[in-house]
Amino acid sequence: MANIRFILVLAAVAALVFAGAYAVDNAYLYFAGYVVLQYVVLATAWNILGGYTGYVNFGTAAFFALGAYSTVVLHKAFPVPLPVMIAVGGIVSGVVGLAMGYLTLRLRGTFFSIATLAMAVVVQTLITNWNYVGGSRGAYILRPAEAPIFGGDYIRYLFLLMLILAVIAIATARAIQFSRLGFGFAAIRDDEAAAEASGVPTLKLKLIATMLSGGFMGMAGAPLPYYVTYLDPASGFSLSYAVNTIAMPLIGGTSTWLGPVIGAVLLGTLQQVATVTISSSLSLLIVGLLLVGFVIAAPRGIVGWFKK
Amino acid sequence: MDLSFDLWGNALVSGLLLGGFYAAVTIGVSISFGMLDIVNIAHPAFIILGSYTAYIANSVFGFDPILSSIVLLPAFYLLGMAIYHIYDISFERRGDAAIRGLAFFFGILFITEVTLSLVFGVDYRLVEAPYIGPSLHWGALDLPLRLLVPCAVSLALIGALQLFMSHTFVGRAVQAVAQDPLALRLMAANPSRIKRIAFGLSIASASVAGAILIIIQPVEPSIARDYIGRIFAICVMGGLGSFGGTVAAAMTLGIVESFTATFYGPSWSPAVAFGFLLLTLAVRPAGLFGRR
Numbered sequence: 089m090a091n092i093r094f095i096l097v098l099a100a101v102a103a104l105v106f107a108g109a110y111a112v113d114n115a116y117l118y119f120a121g122y123v124v125l126q127y128v129v130l131a132t133a134w135n136i137l138g139g140y141t142g143y144v145n146f147g148t149a150a151f152f153a154l155g156a157y158s159t160v161v162l163h164k165a166f167p168v169p170l171p172v173m174i175a176v177g178g179i180v181s182g183v184v185g186l187a188m189g190y191l192t193l194r195l196r197g198t199f200f201s202i203a204t205l206a207m208a209v210v211v212q213t214l215i216t217n218w219n220y221v222g223g224s225r226g227a228y229i230l231r232p233a234e235a236p237i238f239g240g241d242y243i244r245y246l247f248l249l250m251l252i253l254a255v256i257a258i259a260t261a262r263a264i265q266f267s268r269l270g271f272g273f274a275a276i277r278d279d280e281a282a283a284e285a286s287g288v289p290t291l292k293l294k295l296i297a298t299m300l301s302g303g304f305m306g307m308a309g310a311p312l313p314y315y316v317t318y319l320d321p322a323s324g325f326s327l328s329y330a331v332n333t334i335a336m337p338l339i340g341g342t343s344t345w346l347g348p349v350i351g352a353v354l355l356g357t358l359q360q361v362a363t364v365t366i367s368s369s370l371s372l373l374i375v376g377l378l379l380v381g382f383v384i385a386a387p388r389g390i391v392g393w394f395k396k
Numbered sequence: 397m398d399l400s401f402d403l404w405g406n407a408l409v410s411g412l413l414l415g416g417f418y419a420a421v422t423i424g425v426s427i428s429f430g431m432l433d434i435v436n437i438a439h440p441a442f443i444i445l446g447s448y449t450a451y452i453a454n455s456v457f458g459f460d461p462i463l464s465s466i467v468l469l470p471a472f473y474l475l476g477m478a479i480y481h482i483y484d485i486s487f488e489r490r491g492d493a494a495i496r497g498l499a500f501f502f503g504i505l506f507i508t509e510v511t512l513s514l515v516f517g518v519d520y521r522l523v524e525a526p527y528i529g530p531s532l533h534w535g536a537l538d539l540p541l542r543l544l545v546p547c548a549v550s551l552a553l554i555g556a557l558q559l560f561m562s563h564t565f566v567g568r569a570v571q572a573v574a575q576d577p578l579a580l581r582l583m584a585a586n587p588s589r590i591k592r593i594a595f596g597l598s599i600a601s602a603s604v605a606g607a608i609l610i611i612i613q614p615v616e617p618s619i620a621r622d623y624i625g626r627i628f629a630i631c632v633m634g635g636l637g638s639f640g641g642t643v644a645a646a647m648t649l650g651i652v653e654s655f656t657a658t659f660y661g662p663s664w665s666p667a668v669a670f671g672f673l674l675l676t677l678a679v680r681p682a683g684l685f686g687r688r
Contacts, residue, residue, distance in 0.1 A: 144498050146437075191678040198435050199632075201498055203677050205437070206625045206670040213667035224663075327621060331506045338499055373510045380503035383496040384486040 090266075095259050102255045106248060113240075118247040122315060124356035125250040126308050130329065131336035131348035132257040133304030137297045138334070139342030140270060142277035143197055147188075147204030148333040150211040151181040151302045153324035155309030160221045160319060163229055169236070170249065170311060177310030178303040184211075185302020186295055193294045212325040226320025229313040246311050257304050261345040264300075273297060274343075305333075328372055332359075335379035341389030350390055402536045407658040408651060409537055415650025416547030417612055419643045420605045421623060422630040423554050427598035429628070430637025431574035432591050434483065438501040440620035440627060441508035442599050446472065446606020447521075447615040448512060454523040461523045462549055465607030469600045476599025479504070480592045488588075505620065512617040520614035528611060546608035551643070553604050557597070558639050570594040574637055622666055629673030 109117055130148060138144050155177030162173050192203040216224045235245035264270045272293045275283035284290045313319045332355065340351025355375060362371035386392060421443060428436040446465060453464035487497040532539040561567040569590045572580050577587045609615060630649055634641035649672060653665045 138495070142495055144495055146502065191674065195677060198498070199677055201435070202437070202628045202632075203674055206629070206673045209622070209625050210667050210670045210674065213664065213670075217663055327506065327509075327618075331502065334499055334502060338496070342495075369510055369514055373507065373514065376503050376507040376510060380500055380507065383499045383503070384482070387490070387496055 091259075091263050094262060095255075098255050098259060102251050106251055109247065110238075110244075113244075115241060115243060118241070118243040120360045122243070122247050122250050123360060124353060125247070125254045126312075127332055127336060127352040127356040128254045128349055129250070129257045129308040130305055130333045131340070131352040132254075132261045132345065133301045133308065134333040135337040135342060135345070135348040136261055136264060136304070137301035139337050139347065140264065140273035140277065141294060141297050143193070143294065143297070144201045144334070145204045145298075145301065146201055146330055146334070147208040148305055149325045149327065149329045150204075150208040151185060151305035152309035152312075152329050153215065153321070154181045154184055154211065155306030156312040156319060156324050157215055157221050158306070159310045159313045160227045160229065163313065164220070164227075170245075170314065174249065174253070174307050174310040178307035181306020181309070182299045182303030184306075185298040185300075188302070189295045189298035193291060193298065208325060208330070212321055215324075216321045222320070224321060226318055226323075227313070228318050231314045231317060242314070246315055249311055250308075253307055257308075258345060258349060260300070260304075261348075265345050269293065269296065328375075331372070331375060331379070332356075335375050335382075337389075339378060339382045339389055341391030343388075344391055347389050347391045354390075403658060405537055407654045409539065410543060411651030411654030412647055413539075413543035413547045413650070414612075414654055415647030416550045416643075417543070417608055418626060418630055418650055419646035420546070420550030420553055420601070420608060422627045422634070422642050422646055423557060423639065424598040424601040424605065425627050425631045426634065426637055426639065426642045427557075427570075427594055427601070429631055430634075430642075431570065432594055432598075434480075434591075434595065435498055436501050436595075436598070437498070437624060437628075438505040438508065439598070439602060440623040441505045442472070442475075442602035443606045443609060443623065444512060444615060444617060444620045445508060446603040447610040448516060448606070449603065450607035450610055451521045451523055451615070454525070455521075460525055461607045461611060462525075462545070462604070465603045468603050472603040473596040473600040476596035477592050479599065480595035483595075484588050484592070509617045509620055516617070518616050518618070520616050521610065522614050523610050525611065542611055546611055549604065549608055553601060554639055554643060557601070560597075561639070566590070566593060625666070625670040625673055629669050629676065632673065633676050 105121075109121060130152065134145060134148060155174075158177045158180045159170075159173045162168060162176060168176075188204070188207055192200045195203075215221060221227055231242045233242065234240075235242045238244060238248070264273070272283070272288050272290075275286075275288050276290050276293060280290055309324075312324070316323070336351035336355050337348040338351070339355060340349065341347030355378065359371045359375065362374060382389065388395075421440075424442075425436060425439050428434045428439065446468075449468055450461040450465050453459040453468075454461045457464075483497065483500065487500065527541040527545045530541050532541065532544070561571060569580070569585065570593070572585075573587050573590045573594070580587050580590070613619075626649065630642060630645045633648070634643075634645035649669060652672065653668050656668045657665045
């Protein structure tokens with residue numbers, strides 16, 4: 089019951105956000121808002137694995153880019169509507185997440201982190217050497233001039249899709265947090281050996297977490313080719329995705345669904361403003377400094393300030 | 397047939413030389429990750445920092461990159477001590493090293509990379525030295541000096557560290573920390589102090605590793621990432637903290653990469669290192685040369 093009420097409230101907030109953006113109807117607002125929402129999805133997805141179970145994933149860029157490149161493939165092979173592409177991107181990344189988890193999750197947490205970093209480079213090398221999706225030259229995607237619903241510019245449609253995706257991701261993360269699954273995840277985070285000993289099926293739970301987390305990252309990446317219209321491996325696999333998706337939950341607070349949302353909205357907006365007013369590399373430097381500052385000085389994030 | 401033998405021989409030799417260089421890049425992580433259990437994923441960033449200090453010494457003052465990196469060892473040692481100090485206060489004493497410690501080093505990696513690219517731009521930088529360019533020839537084999545000198549320097553560095561670890565009091569104390577920090581504390585020794593020294597040494601090795609990196613290839617800030625996988629692959633394959641294992645694993649990886657580059661093309665070689673790492677982790681997490 090509480091879940092349904094929460095989803096209704098969340099949907100109302102999302103509708104308000106969209107109505108506000110629709111009223112202003114400024115193309116830049118959609119472009120900037122899309123990026124912030126994309127980070128809300130990525131940070132929430134990362135937190136399902138990283139925050140709830142305590143396994144740090146450095147390979148966000150790989151899952152994200154897999155989603156983006158599955159869209160490139162679909163665009164060239166069978167041009168289906170974008171929501172279908174998002175679903176396919178999510179499935180591809182989810183399956184890769186599952187395989188990845190199966191290979192490495194029996195190891196200590198640190199090894200899992202290093203393996204995710206390694207996986208990002210393996211996937212990037214494969215994509216760079218795959219000519220069908222453009223190889224290292226990159227791929228061009230022409231987006232339709234008219235959006236399917238509401239008409240107007242295509243970017244408005246992308247913004248709407250990302251908003252819906254953010255609602256789904258947040259609702260899922262919150263539902264997990266208060267379910268049996270969430271308590272299992274928390275048990276793994278606090279003491280994996282004790283959880284295993286008291287009958288928590290740790291490997292199964294961790295696999296569910298990697299699959300969900302990877303799947304949402306893939307979904308967040310799927311619309312990217314339509315957003316940038318030119319995708320090359322260097323930008324799709326950029327390290328800034330990994331840094332941002334780790335920094336946002338850690339700054340917001342990792343133990344609840346709210347932390348990554350707060351972190352993504354604050355840090356995402358800050359970066360958009362800093363990119364316009366100062367420079368994009370300096371805005372990345374700010375993210376790095378905030379990340380280090382927060383993990384040292386405020387280990388429980390912004391949410392931790394309000395909770396005793 | 398002759399041609400094919402030459403190709404094989406040269407691929408083998410350049411793989412061995414490359415492996416010698418990889419050993420120098422990895423030895424710092426073998427100390428920090430293998431012995432101290434500190435997951436310093438920022439190590440490659442310090443190596444790139446070493447490359448840039450060698451670059452400045454070479455291009456502005458005209459010094460030899462390797463000599464200048466040896467002169468700069470104390471500076472890197474102090475930097476390492478300072479970073480360990482922050483890490484120790486913020487994470488190890490709170491018993492919270494796992495997630496936040498990782499994020500801390502990830503942040504440091506990123507800050508170093510962005511700062512270097514803000515200061516120096518993303519152009520590739522080179523150094524000049526008399527041994528870059530000429531090759532020794534031995535029968536059909538080519539021994540390029542730009543690989544031979546780094547390999548020799550690397551083996552000397554590792555030899556010196558090994559002597560230090562097994563023959564001095566502090567070195568043995570570092571090994572004791574690696575084996576059992578709790579027991580060390582019961583002997584009334586302070587593991588933090590010993591670990592600070594060891595971590596300083598591991599960062600100091602990045603100065604020399606950086607100098608030989610910029611001799612082997614042109615350097616720009618973001619190539620640090622390409623080395624993360626190699627370094628950890630070698631460190632894990634070498635059995636975490638064993639210097640001999642590190643050298644053996646580095647040479648193995650060097651040979652495999654060199655054969656891949658010769659027969660399939662250089663664009664595949666990053667995947668080889670990381671594929672190797674994933675396989676090692678999945679099949680034998682204790683490492684090919686590990687004891688555990």
